[in-house]
Amino acid sequence: MLSWLSRALYGYGDDGRWHVNDAVDEAGWDVEPGDEIEPVVQAVGRLLRVCREAAGLRPGELAEVLGYGEDLIRKIERGQRIPRPEFLDKADHVLHANGHLRAFMEDMRRARYPKKVRRLKELEDRAVEMLLYSNHNIHGLLQTAEYMTALYEVRQPPLARDVIEREVAGRTGRQSVFGREPVPSLSFIQEQVTLERPIGGKMVLRHQLEHLLEISQLRNVSIQVMPTEREDHAGMHGPLEVLKFADGTAIGRSDGAFNGRPVESPRDLRILELRYGMIRTQALPPRESRAFIEHALGRL
Incomplete structure (x- = not known):
């Protein structure tokens, strides 16, 4: 317990001063190795793939509809990339997922943080x-x-x-x-x-x-x-x-x-x-x- 607390408590360590890459900002971040959130991210990716296939769409077609790159869709489906809540909201609507993808929005909101x-x-x-x-x-x-x-x-x-x-x-x-x-x-x-x-x-x-x-x-x-x-x-x-x-x-x-x-x-x-x-x-x-x-x- 103390080992992770030590890391967490050490060193606490818009404005227009800089702009992040749109792909990173919109799509999310890669999962940190060994992160306990990884199984949840993988579950979201599998669910996204099931919903996409049920809708009869290929990764590239879904990417075009959502306005993201195909590579990013594939990474999310493989559980390698943490999707932003906004992504899940849009995907749920496009794929008619009946709220199943939206159900993970809060989990992904927390997962976005280190x-x-x-x-x-x-x-x-x-x-x-x-x-x-x-x-x-x-x-x-x-x-x-x-x-x-x-x-x-x-x-x-x-x-x-x-x-x-x-x-x-x-x-x-x-x-x-x-x-x-x-x-x-x-x-x-x-x-x-x-x-x-x-x-x-x-x-x-x-x-x-x-x-x-x-x-x-x-x-x-x-x-x-x-x-x-x-x-x-x-x-x-x-x-x-x-x-x-x-x-x-x-x-x-x-x-x-x-x-x-x-x-x-x-x-x-x-x-x-x-x-x-x-x-x-x-x-x-x-x-x-x-x-x-x-x-x-x-x-x-």
Whole structure:
């Protein structure tokens, strides 16, 4: 369990800045090797083939009707490509599948996200409280799509466009946590430098700071800034996160604690919560933090 949680919790890590290849965007993504969603994708592919053959269409003919390439149809039928929900909706209508293809739309919507993102989202969707400290970038749940894109574009070695698009889609999908009912309690602490580093350029940063101000107005969200000038700082171990669940359990992680692995024992979690509490005390209060962000925005 901890092995996949470690991968999921490590490194959280329109805008018109770039455009993904239409074929990748419309058709979906290849299945990751060993992904547990693979059997479902294969089942969808077999069902698509059955429906196509029942309609008396060849792969190329279906591709022409749907507006996709024949190779993509074949990949989906072989279970190698994850179809977008929109593809299934259109195919269901064209093939008169009576909702059988549409029934998999939600599964394919989740499957579109990278495996580590799906698992992280499951945890975030269960959490009733989150304690989140970031010292290098704006936290993923707070990022705009253009800021996310800029972060992935500076990765080295460079990431392929379809990889960037999929990662951005996955991270954006996690932000549904803000619309959940009942709403979770979200506490974010951001280092000052994350509000000043112009990842993607000044306009990207401007939009990002404006977004932070909007999110900070939500009643269940607290955003605090840790000023660089602070002499006492309990967050020198790096990013720290604690997710608490309704059944009283929790999971947490910090780069500089417990070898960077996720922990679930009450004793270990208490250490992380104590450290987070100290960071929160040392950071600017929410009202002052909002004023700090407004001031930073005014300088751009």
